[in-house]
Structure formats: C-alpha cells, structure tokens
Amino acid sequence: MVFFRSVSAFTRLRSRVQGQQSSLSNSVRWIQMQSSTDLDLKSQLQELIPEQQDRLKKLKSEHGKVQLGNITVDMVIGGMRGMTGLLWETSLLDPEEGIRFRGLSIPECQKVLPTAQSGAEPLPEGLLWLLLTGKVPSKEQVEALSKDLASRAAVPDYVYNAIDALPSTAHPMTQFASGVMALQVQSEFQKAYENGIHKSKFWEPTYEDCLNLIARVPVVAAYVYRRMYKNGDSIPSDKSLDYGANFSHMLGFDDEKMKELMRLYITIHSDHEGGNVSAHTGHLVGSALSDPYLSFAAALNGLAGPLHGLANQEVLLWIKQVVEECGEDISKEQLKEYVWKTLNSGKVVPGYGHGVLRNTDPRYVCQREFALKHLPDDPLFQLVSKLYEVVPPVLTQLGKVKNPWPNVDAHSGVLLNHYGLTEARYYTVLFGVSRSLGICSQLIWDRALGLALERPKSVTMDWLEAHCKKASSA
Known part of the structure; x- marks a missing residue:
C-alpha cells in the first residue's frame, strides 16, 4: 500500500498543480496584477510603506495580546520547530501546499510572472518585484528592474x-x-x-x-x-x-x-x-x-x-556514488537495498524529508517537469525518478521520518550536472x-x-525540570 502511495503521489500533486493553474483566472490573486505604469521599484515601495506601517500598528494595538499557540518542551529542545515567533512578509510555507510567494504558488508564479522573450520560465527580476511589492509586475517593469x-x-x-x-x-x-x-x-x-x-x-x-x-x-x-x-x-x-x-x-x-x-x-x-x-x-x-x-x-x-544549503551537493555526490557502485541501470530492488544500506550505516538519504513540509516539495515538482520537458532520457534523471518510487516507502517503513517525500535538493543537482555544471x-x-x-x-x-531587535528568552535544563515538576503537581 505504501508503495502505491509513493507511485501515485506525484500524479496527485501534479493534478493539484494543474488545478491551481486552471482556476487561476478566477483567483482573487489576480488583483495583484500591476496596474501602475511606474517603472521605478523604489517609488512603488514609497507608496506602499505608509499603508503597511499603519497596518502593523493596528495589529499591535488591537491584537497584541492574542495568543498564537502554546510552547512545549519539545519545541524548546527541538530547534523551535513549529513555534510561531517571526514576522516574514515575503513568503509563507504551508506544510501540505508548499511555498507561496506573496500568496502565489510556484505554478501560479510560472503562469503570471514575465518570462524572457525566448523562454518559458519566470524571470528572477519579476519575482523580486513581487516579493518587494506584493504585486505582479508588467514586462516593462521587469525590464526596467533588470537594467x-x-x-x-x-x-x-x-x-x-x-x-x-x-x-x-x-x-x-x-x-x-x-x-x-x-x-x-x-x-x-x-x-x-x-x-x-x-x-x-x-x-x-x-x-x-x-x-x-x-x-x-x-x-x-x-x-x-x-x-x-x-x-x-x-x-x-x-x-x-x-x-x-x-x-x-x-x-x-x-x-x-x-x-x-x-x-x-x-x-x-x-x-x-x-x-x-x-x-x-x-x-x-x-x-x-x-x-x-x-x-x-x-x-x-x-x-x-x-x-x-549544503544538502544539494550531497544529493548529487550520493547519486553518483550509487552509479559508481551499482551502475546506471540499477533495478528498483537493488536501489531499495542500497537505500537501506545507507540508512543502516547511520546516514540519511540526502534530498528527502523537510522540517516543515509534509508532502512532495513543489520545487521538486517543477524541476521534474523541467527535466521531463528538456532531458527525459538523462540517466541520472531516470535514477532520480526511480528514487522517488523507492525512497518514500523505505522511510515510511523506518518509522522515524515525518516527511518521507523529496525536497528541492533531490533534483537540482541532476539538472545542473546535465548541462555541464558538474562541480x-x-x-x-x-x-x-x-x-x-x-x-x-x-x-x-x-x-x-521598524521591526524590533530579536531577543528570545532561553532557559536551562534545570529551569525546564523545575518548571515541568511544578506543572505536574499543579
């Protein structure tokens, strides 16, 4: 059952992505389309900042005492995982959906952001404009920013x-x-x-x-x-x-x-x-x-x-090690044995799992789509595809991983390697x-x-033990 879940997961995610694209024209996010003819990014910000400053002041004055959740001992000793404690305007990560840049998913960004004249992928300058203003720029605005x-x-x-x-x-x-x-x-x-x-x-x-x-x-x-x-x-x-x-x-x-x-x-x-x-x-x-x-x-x-960030180099090095030891035509059963060998040696399978995500990373998906379009016969890409079918069931069987699905690092190195950036x-x-x-x-x-100096409170194990003892006796 787990195996079939892994095989069908990409199909389900791709269907959801396509659904997002087909419904985009009806989405409220279209109000983000830039209507101003102003080509200067800084002047755009000058107009936006006072409104956002007032918005933050209102949040603080009207809702400053609203609780956002409970802090547990697990959070304190586990890297603050799941603890809400930071304002970050430019993007938001959903455990199921993945990243949204100013409310737009990756497929939506691919749909609405300007592209190069001869290309189909979004121009980074367009995303920069979106991150800073929350608005989708025109082609002319992106060209001005590029210059x-x-x-x-x-x-x-x-x-x-x-x-x-x-x-x-x-x-x-x-x-x-x-x-x-x-x-x-x-x-x-x-x-x-x-x-x-x-x-x-x-x-x-x-x-x-x-x-x-x-x-x-x-x-x-x-x-x-x-x-x-x-x-x-x-x-x-x-x-x-x-x-x-x-x-x-x-x-x-x-x-x-x-x-x-x-x-x-x-x-x-x-x-x-x-x-x-x-x-x-x-x-x-x-x-x-x-x-x-x-x-x-x-x-x-x-x-x-x-x-x-170093994980992306580890993925390609690990994949090349698989090829070196087992050959490019490795079967799924042999690959499964190699994955278990890696895990049993006390190592992780690089490129799988994520601290927040609980599904396949959409950044992995769009890279896979790029590979299917431009390099479907690349041997390392085919190996990455096999890994997608083999690794999640193994990690699920292991029982220690909250997210057995691939992240962005699982794919990027293979694409770069294909075009000659092999280092x-x-x-x-x-x-x-x-x-x-x-x-x-x-x-x-x-x-x-005007965000404040960051200064969270830290505690010792003595403090935690005393606090927990007091809480248990209350």
Whole structure:
C-alpha cells in the first residue's frame, strides 16, 4: 500500500498543480496584477510603506495580546520547530501546499510572472518585484528592474583581491562569503547611520544596499567558480542579458536551456519563509541594525551547513556514488537495498524529508517537469525518478521520518550536472545567489516596518525540570 502511495503521489500533486493553474483566472490573486505604469521599484515601495506601517500598528494595538499557540518542551529542545515567533512578509510555507510567494504558488508564479522573450520560465527580476511589492509586475517593469540591477553590478577590485587571498582550494562558500564581506565596504546604510539618519528613513539606504548586493552576488559567485574550476579565466558580464541568463553566461554556460534552468533555479530557491537557518540568520543579524552585507554574509554561513544549503551537493555526490557502485541501470530492488544500506550505516538519504513540509516539495515538482520537458532520457534523471518510487516507502517503513517525500535538493543537482555544471561543491553558492532575493527583500521591509531587535528568552535544563515538576503537581 505504501508503495502505491509513493507511485501515485506525484500524479496527485501534479493534478493539484494543474488545478491551481486552471482556476487561476478566477483567483482573487489576480488583483495583484500591476496596474501602475511606474517603472521605478523604489517609488512603488514609497507608496506602499505608509499603508503597511499603519497596518502593523493596528495589529499591535488591537491584537497584541492574542495568543498564537502554546510552547512545549519539545519545541524548546527541538530547534523551535513549529513555534510561531517571526514576522516574514515575503513568503509563507504551508506544510501540505508548499511555498507561496506573496500568496502565489510556484505554478501560479510560472503562469503570471514575465518570462524572457525566448523562454518559458519566470524571470528572477519579476519575482523580486513581487516579493518587494506584493504585486505582479508588467514586462516593462521587469525590464526596467533588470537594467537597474545591471547598472549596479560593478564589483571593486579589492573584493577580488580578498577572495584571491584565500587558497583556491577553500570551499566555494568560504570564498563567496568572504567576497560578500568585502563588498560591505561600500554599505550605504552604514554611512547613513554614522551620519545620523532618522530611523523612519532606515529603509532607504537598506534598499540601496540590498539592490546593490543582489546585483553583485552573481558576479562574485561567478568569479569564485571560474577561479576554482576554470583556471581563473573570468567572463565579463553581459548587460544585454537578464539576471539569470547573465549569471549562466558569467559561469561559462551559454546554452539557452541552461539559461532557462538558471532562471527557474534562482526563482524557486529565492525564499522559503523566515524560519529556515539562512533566512532567520539574515533577519536576526539585521535586527541589530547590521547592514545588509553583514546580515547576508551571516546568512550564507548558515546556508553552508550540511543540514541546510549544503544538502544539494550531497544529493548529487550520493547519486553518483550509487552509479559508481551499482551502475546506471540499477533495478528498483537493488536501489531499495542500497537505500537501506545507507540508512543502516547511520546516514540519511540526502534530498528527502523537510522540517516543515509534509508532502512532495513543489520545487521538486517543477524541476521534474523541467527535466521531463528538456532531458527525459538523462540517466541520472531516470535514477532520480526511480528514487522517488523507492525512497518514500523505505522511510515510511523506518518509522522515524515525518516527511518521507523529496525536497528541492533531490533534483537540482541532476539538472545542473546535465548541462555541464558538474562541480557539486559549488552548488550551495548557486543557492546563496538565489537566496539574496528573499533575504534582502525582507530586510528592506524589516527596516521599513521598524521591526524590533530579536531577543528570545532561553532557559536551562534545570529551569525546564523545575518548571515541568511544578506543572505536574499543579
């Protein structure tokens, strides 16, 4: 029974996705379609911020004492799982549905966000506009934002020098985070704060820092890649290309399908509400009024952990290990034995399970659809498809996993590998570039809304034991 559940799960999820698409024209979310002809993103925010500030004040004054749930000992010692304790405007994660960007699901974003002239996947610039304004931009607005980002993308030489001071063998995330820290020298927020800017204006230099940061991280990331894997032969930016296509170009991949993949990759990896390690870290550090460069560099260091962003490299390495030991034509029964072998050795099957999701990750689904369209005969993609049928029943039988279904990491490496980006250690850098859109968008709203310094209460085991003893005797 479990096996058939796993085989049919993707079909059910795909049907639900198609249902979402077919009903989209009747959805209230269409009110988000941008009617303004204003092409300037910052002026759009200037109009939106006062209304949202009043909305937050009303929430606080009228409902500030409303309880959102009970905190249990399990939550305190279990990584605060399930504890509602953070305001994050740009996206919301539903355990069953998956991520929604400003209320829009991934299929809805694929339907309504502008695409490249020759492509079908959403342009990351369009998602950035959506995250910041809550409105679906016009093609002209996205083009204007793309040009604005291109005009901000120049990286000073001292950033490259800072990276070059590291061994070329240093992990790509170490080099990338170092480059971001070096960019901090030009922080507009730091300068404005030192000059005594009023707190009501904090969002304005934060906006400038965030747009500059988003524009420059692909350049820094591409430099790290070319330094490590292509003998330092860097490729200049092409300002005629959109954000995703230009990143692909600077990495050295000019295949149109790879450019499409990069647009999709950046879009779906951009944001995943605020509780994950990288997003929460960016918000936490930013709440101390550290500028966006410091905040994002801290977020990258969280992303580099094996339990977070580093997982995407682990997936491809594990899959290649399967092929090396068992061959590409491995049967499902042999694959099942290999999965059990992995689990019995005290390891996890990378790419499966999620801290919040309880169904197949929609980000996995859209990548699978991309593969079915562009690379259906790729041997590693076929292996990933077999894993989808084999792994969930095994994890369910194991009985220790709340979510046995694949997450976003289970698929991305195979797609990148197909188009020639085979260096798995670098994959987390791609994740980091993508995540700049979500973290920076929220940082702007953090400052616009005047969100407070984060300072939760911690307790000791002695305190917990005493509290529980008191509660049990009451």
